Amino acid sequence: MATLTNNIAQHYRITYEAYSKFANGINRCGTISEVIKDLRLHLKYLLNYHAIRMLLQQEDEFLFLSAFRNDISCRIISKTAVLAFEEQLLKDGVPIKTPVIPQEILKGKLSLEQLQNPELWAWSFQKNERKVLVSLVADENTPFAYGDVEILKLVTDCLEAKFQEIFLKNQLAEKNASLADAYKTIKLKNGKIREIVENQKEVIKERTREIVQKNEKLLHISALNAHNVREPLSRIQGIIQLLEVFDDKTCREELFPKLVTSVEEMDVVLKEVIEMASQELVKLKAEKI
Incomplete structure (x- = not known):
């Protein structure tokens, strides 16, 4: 029993050390591509999963993150691309744990026949008046447990904060560019008026x-x-x-x-x-x- 307790403690110590490296790397990221690079390096050491799907609300759209081990991508999607179980999560926020796995999650990159008793886990986290939806596919060979939810929330919080920072920086850059264009236009028109x-x-x-x-x-x-x-x-x-x-x-x-x-x-x-x-x-x- 003591050996099992020590093994669990050591497992979580390694996990949190891996999270520390992951978080430090994310803090240094300035673009989405840099975030994806850091995820490819560290995410597999933080969580057991075959597929992860994360949706972060951005006004009327969602920032969509998809992960299949090192195959990680990120893009903006509309509300129409949200799956049925995710719409339910948005409404009631009740966590999901079910063996029923929509094929859209696997995206043709993973076959259910390859998995041993797979399960879908899904949560809705509230962050700064925005909802973050996270769904994860695991099985008996790559198990996900309730004790892993805490590290998942830490990873989600870290990504949400970084994505929001990048999103706001991009918005600010666009507005600054618009202001610069407006200033050039005004300067040009003033020149024409003076002429x-x-x-x-x-x-x-x-x-x-x-x-x-x-x-x-x-x-x-x-x-x-x-x-x-x-x-x-x-x-x-x-x-x-x-x-x-x-x-x-x-x-x-x-x-x-x-x-x-x-x-x-x-x-x-x-x-x-x-x-x-x-x-x-x-x-x-x-x-x-």
């Missing part, structure tokens, strides 16, 4: 220069025309005032001819003004077109 603003400034500057030139030209024409019109108009106004002073004969012989001359001169000046204004309007319309 448009600079172009608008140049256009406004050019238009302002053209308007100033046109105004200067119009002011020059206006001043010139006002001077040319003012001279005959002043003579006409002076003659009109003299009409009230001189007699009819003097008005007819001297003032009326001068009045006619001044009116004709003013008519010529006004025609020139109209012509110059018309030419400027034509130029403005041509520039707009």
Whole structure:
């Protein structure tokens, strides 16, 4: 009896030493592939099993880990890929121990005929508001016992924490990449906006220069025309005032001819003004077109 107790104690001591190496290796992992590499190295020394299937909830999906000795893989699956007994575990959380083993667990990599009285063990563990489903196939030649559940929970806790860490790091990296892309887009658009603003400034500057030139030209024409019109108009106004002073004969012989001359001169000046204004309007319309 003492020998059996010593053998059991030694077995668990070796198992926990193996778990310590496994956990240290997992802690150093930074990717899923590194985790799988560590599992291939240590998992066979921690648990007796022919197949292990682990599902870790990740929002609306599951991180799926499959192990057949050194054949270990990991991928994301949808809810539709969850097996019937796993759906039941999600609902009621009651552990399962049954000789009924779904063929989907073996995935064609293991035949039930090769096993001696195989059994399916399955659990639902609650971790940080997320459920972790673990199922394991063992038989009489590779037995799994109730005493091994504790080491299985330790392995599950370790993997759940590491997978969650990697998942969050990947999410953070994706968000950082999205922010970096958004920053590049904003920077590019800001550059385009600055370019448009600079172009608008140049256009406004050019238009302002053209308007100033046109105004200067119009002011020059206006001043010139006002001077040319003012001279005959002043003579006409002076003659009109003299009409009230001189007699009819003097008005007819001297003032009326001068009045006619001044009116004709003013008519010529006004025609020139109209012509110059018309030419400027034509130029403005041509520039707009």
